[in-house]
Amino acid sequence: MKLISSRDNALYKELKHLAGSSQARRKAGRTLLDGVHLCQTYLSLRGAPPQCVVSESALRNAEVAELIAQCEARQVHCITMPDALYAALSQVEHGVGILFVIETPERAVTQALSASAVLLDNLQDPGNVGSILRSAAAAGIGQVYCSAGTAFCWSPKVLRAAMGAHFVLDIYEGVDLAALVSDSAIAVLATSGYAEQRLYDVDLRQPVGWLLGHEGQGVADDLLALATHRVVIPHLGQVESLNVAACAAVCFFEQVRQNQV
The missing domain is CATH 3.40.1280.10 (SPOUT methyltransferase, trefoil knot domain)
Structure with a gap:
């Protein structure tokens, strides 16, 4: 697991940009899933995300530890950082401290409506x-x-x-x-x-x-x-x-x- 400890880190700046800008998310074709439930659901239904980001305090949480174990087993790029840095990425008040970076699908309409x-x-x-x-x-x-x-x-x-x-x-x-x-x-x-x-x-x-x-x-x-x-x-x-x-x-x-x- 990679440790990021500086706000000047290039990857951290990229994550912060994604967290704070809808335009950046659209342009990059990526977004952030914040919290245990969304991350668990994504793993269950869609598989491995490109990146997993956790705060240092969240490493002691049993649910987070299980998610990290699943991610590492699937060779997901896992990152940890001090709580103060993580807080600038999260929009969840009193959250657990885990988020996934995922690709946002782009779909084109190719046929007429035929199902609800x-x-x-x-x-x-x-x-x-x-x-x-x-x-x-x-x-x-x-x-x-x-x-x-x-x-x-x-x-x-x-x-x-x-x-x-x-x-x-x-x-x-x-x-x-x-x-x-x-x-x-x-x-x-x-x-x-x-x-x-x-x-x-x-x-x-x-x-x-x-x-x-x-x-x-x-x-x-x-x-x-x-x-x-x-x-x-x-x-x-x-x-x-x-x-x-x-x-x-x-x-x-x-x-x-x-x-x-």
């Missing part, structure tokens, strides 16, 4: 995006398509909110959603607080594409016009609408419910 999928139109909040990914994975949905204006799915905040869902999903970013919806081989349902058709009145016993929009503005008008159905989730309380992540979970699991009846 999620389409995210300009969602801004990383927590919402991560929660939607987590709900999609839990509902058995396999593909997520994001417009260019949607929060970067491989940012640390989205990764933490998704709790490992990334590793069972095919995620496409920078997608032309209008073209995807136009060419879709399945029905596309757009959520809208102004729709007249209730979610619960739509037959969801076949694959559908779920089109979800910006937290404040909703799905863009041009995409709403292209959708097969525009649906609303009825609610009784005196609130204008549901949070988009809550809306997504209701939609996904209404589809699950209908397919289990």
Whole structure:
């Protein structure tokens, strides 16, 4: 295991740049998985990461020691550093002190929608995006398509909110959603607080594409016009609408419910 003890170390500077800049992560095609759960999930579902980074105090943690042992058995480049240096890399308050550096997959859309999928139109909040990914994975949905204006799915905040869902999903970013919806081989349902058709009145016993929009503005008008159905989730309380992540979970699991009846 390599020890880094100086802030002037070239590798440390590179890691710090990745930790602090979304632009750097996109350019490098790499990101950081922070914490035991994400690292365990990655090892289990995707295999060995290119690098493992741990704080000196974390070396005494049993779960971290097990992860390091698995990494070293797979010849992963393992690095340790003083807690003060590690703290500048981590965005997790009171975290255990382990992170993986991983490659972020780049996927191009090559075929029309034919299986249930999620389409995210300009969602801004990383927590919402991560929660939607987590709900999609839990509902058995396999593909997520994001417009260019949607929060970067491989940012640390989205990764933490998704709790490992990334590793069972095919995620496409920078997608032309209008073209995807136009060419879709399945029905596309757009959520809208102004729709007249209730979610619960739509037959969801076949694959559908779920089109979800910006937290404040909703799905863009041009995409709403292209959708097969525009649906609303009825609610009784005196609130204008549901949070988009809550809306997504209701939609996904209404589809699950209908397919289990």
